[in-house]
Amino acid sequence: MKVALVLDYTLSMQSTNGAIAAMEAAAQNTLLSALNEDALVSVTEFHREDFEATQVVPFTVDRAYTRERINAIQSEVVQGFSAASRMFDAV
Numbered sequence: 001m002k003v004a005l006v007l008d009y010t011l012s013m014q015s016t017n018g019a020i021a022a023m024e025a026a027a028q029n030t031l032l033s034a035l036n037e038d039a040l041v042s043v044t045e046f047h048r049e050d051f052e053a054t055q056v057v058p059f060t061v062d063r064a065y066t067r068e069r070i071n072a073i074q075s076e077v078v079q080g081f082s083a084a085s086r087m088f089d090a091v
Contacts, residue, residue, distance in 0.1 A: 008023065048081065
């Protein structure tokens with residue numbers, strides 16, 4: 001099985017209290033924990049309409065690495081510069 005996670009870090013999510021934390025927790029604690037150990041997971045984030053979506057994690061079975069990379073999205077990719085949504089481009 002392959003599961004592609006697409007996470008929304010746009011301004012609408014950033015400005016909704018707790019939305020980013022809830023999204024990350026759902027991805028890390030609910031989804032990843034529910035998958036079989038051999039399921040491949042990738043993570044793509046989008047945060048601005050003038051930036052392409054970024055694949056943060058290529059398909060992998062390494063859950064610890066995937067969680068680590070999700071935790072780093074805000075500081076390493078978004079870096080405080082979110083804007084309007086490109087959800088359909090990201091998907």
